[in-house]
Amino acid sequence: MTFAAFLSTAFVVIEYVIKIVAIGVVPENRRPSSSTAWLLLILFLPVVGLPLFLLLGSATINRRRHRIQGKANQLPDEGLADRPTIPAGCEPPPGIGSLLHLNRRLTSLPCVTGTYVALYDDYAESFAAMAAAVDEAQRYVDVEIYITAWDDTSAVLFAALSRAASRGVQVRLLLDHIGSRKYPGFKHLGRRLDDAGIRWRYMLPIDLLRGRFRRVDLRNHRKLLVVDGDVAFMGSQNLIDSSYLMPANVRAGRHWHDAMICVRGEIVRPIEAVFVVDWYTETGEQLLAERTEAIPSAVPVGGPGNAFQLVPSGPGFTTEPNLRLFTSLIHAAQERISICSPYFVPDESLLAAVTTAGYRGIDIELFVSEQADQFMVDHAQSSYYRALLEAGVRIRRYPSPAVLHTKFLVIDGRVAVIGSSNMDMRSFGLNYEISLLTFGGDAVTAIDDLAGRYRTQCRELTLAEWNERPYLQRYLDSVFRLTSALQ
Numbered sequence: 001m002t003f004a005a006f007l008s009t010a011f012v013v014i015e016y017v018i019k020i021v022a023i024g025v026v027p028e029n030r031r032p033s034s035s036t037a038w039l040l041l042i043l044f045l046p047v048v049g050l051p052l053f054l055l056l057g058s059a060t061i062n063r064r065r066h067r068i069q070g071k072a073n074q075l076p077d078e079g080l081a082d083r084p085t086i087p088a089g090c091e092p093p094p095g096i097g098s099l100l101h102l103n104r105r106l107t108s109l110p111c112v113t114g115t116y117v118a119l120y121d122d123y124a125e126s127f128a129a130m131a132a133a134v135d136e137a138q139r140y141v142d143v144e145i146y147i148t149a150w151d152d153t154s155a156v157l158f159a160a161l162s163r164a165a166s167r168g169v170q171v172r173l174l175l176d177h178i179g180s181r182k183y184p185g186f187k188h189l190g191r192r193l194d195d196a197g198i199r200w201r202y203m204l205p206i207d208l209l210r211g212r213f214r215r216v217d218l219r220n221h222r223k224l225l226v227v228d229g230d231v232a233f234m235g236s237q238n239l240i241d242s243s244y245l246m247p248a249n250v251r252a253g254r255h256w257h258d259a260m261i262c263v264r265g266e267i268v269r270p271i272e273a274v275f276v277v278d279w280y281t282e283t284g285e286q287l288l289a290e291r292t293e294a295i296p297s298a299v300p301v302g303g304p305g306n307a308f309q310l311v312p313s314g315p316g317f318t319t320e321p322n323l324r325l326f327t328s329l330i331h332a333a334q335e336r337i338s339i340c341s342p343y344f345v346p347d348e349s350l351l352a353a354v355t356t357a358g359y360r361g362i363d364i365e366l367f368v369s370e371q372a373d374q375f376m377v378d379h380a381q382s383s384y385y386r387a388l389l390e391a392g393v394r395i396r397r398y399p400s401p402a403v404l405h406t407k408f409l410v411i412d413g414r415v416a417v418i419g420s421s422n423m424d425m426r427s428f429g430l431n432y433e434i435s436l437l438t439f440g441g442d443a444v445t446a447i448d449d450l451a452g453r454y455r456t457q458c459r460e461l462t463l464a465e466w467n468e469r470p471y472l473q474r475y476l477d478s479v480f481r482l483t484s485a486l487q
Helices: 003-025 032-044 046-056 063-074 097-107 123-135 155-166 186-195 247-252 268-283 321-332 348-359 375-382 385-390 425-429 442-457 463-467 471-483
Strands: 112-120 140-145 170-176 199-203 224-227 231-235 260-264 305-313 336-340 363-369 394-398 408-411 415-419 431-439 459-461
Touching: 097 305, 097 321, 097 431, 112 123, 112 268, 112 442, 123 155, 123 224, 123 231, 123 260, 140 155, 140 268, 155 170, 170 268, 186 199, 199 268, 224 268, 231 268, 231 415, 260 268, 260 442, 268 305, 268 431, 305 321, 305 442, 321 348, 321 408, 321 415, 321 425, 321 431, 336 348, 336 442, 348 363, 348 385, 363 442, 375 471, 385 394, 385 463, 394 442, 408 442, 415 442, 425 431, 431 442
Parallel strands: 140 170, 170 199, 336 363, 363 394
Antiparallel strands: 112 260, 112 305, 140 224, 224 231, 231 260, 305 431, 336 408, 394 459, 408 415, 415 431
16 A cells, blocks of 8 residues: 555544544534534534534533632522522512522522612713712722723723722722733733732633633623622623724724613622622632621612522533523513514524514514624524514614614513623623523613613514525525534
8 A cells, every 4th residue: 555545544534533423522511503513514524623623612611610610609609698589578570480599590699689770871971880989989899891991981980990999999800811802902901900000810811821721712701890899880881992992893983882780789799799709710819708798788679679680601500591591581471572682693492482482472572783793693693583583573673883782681571681691602601691680670661761762773674675685695694503503
């Protein structure tokens, strides 16, 4: 046998070994759609598919992170562990009580009460409100934001953080390493934060020189700010200008539209607990020992008093709490559903829940951007529109070039969820997220009113219009629908 023939035979043998092994390894603990997508890639293009699977195919994180998250899931905060799942005197809407127990079992966090303060859907107003809260800080400020850049717009909050640090307040900031690094000013951001007296760390950093490596597409996508354990903000807004400072966005006049909710009272403690766990994960520093203040007293539910339950999710939560939350709420709907998700790429269970609700006669509206900011996501998302429209879902598209980045779900005008989680497979399995479930007070009304404002600005997509789209677009939609399952 010649050397060339030997190499050819060896290559064929190795290719078939890869394929045989992949068939038994890839589907383990993976949803069928994801398994099928990975197997197709590996079976047809093993030279490309295998390296990609080894690099991106595992949703697990390192053992230390799993251990920390597992411990946090069992007992996130001693002050919350003994709380009942449903606050005394609180009557959840029909069908919601069992969902509160589900969330408690998956995340260990009970439903508590709290005071709704405001819902901000304007970038400047949101930053100004957070800066004002920081200016009242006496002991500590916790900030955890996915994308962070110190620019002319975000400077108002950074200035407040700097002032707080200068008067002795402990200011801590977590920012996602990969999520922030491509934006202007990143190279000098660390030095500016140090000069401002802000203690900061990267979330999920990659540093090969120090042996810090992980799956490169995992992200900590959470956005939250806590002041003195008294007031908290959370939602979808990153710490950066609404244009994201990119020249193409500036030229196109493209701005992101987001929302942040401000709350006080008991609910601040679980939001703070999420930060404490993430800070410990990245630094090894325990914060709960120095925070001995009692949890604020419960407030009556009604008006500004609300029932709240925080639902964290991410790779450390193998049961996908956010996906189960969304699907359960949609199945519980009796009258109407409003969904706002910039990246709506559902798995089989969520798509079935939404379309089934449509066939049940539920009035459903889905708010999305007319054109998503990511090419592949835009096509993957579009591939689901026909099934949604045929089920009676009203797709409302926020006019381009704006990007509708807010994430919320409103059920029957009585229950709502707002937070950082998109309704896509990345948010369900790869990103660390936080979602806030609320009912019984003004917070639901505020989120529902926000849906009303978006409704007046959107244009509704019809099935007839969608069926007339070019064949090339249909082809690309189908291709990128397959790639959305590669996790």
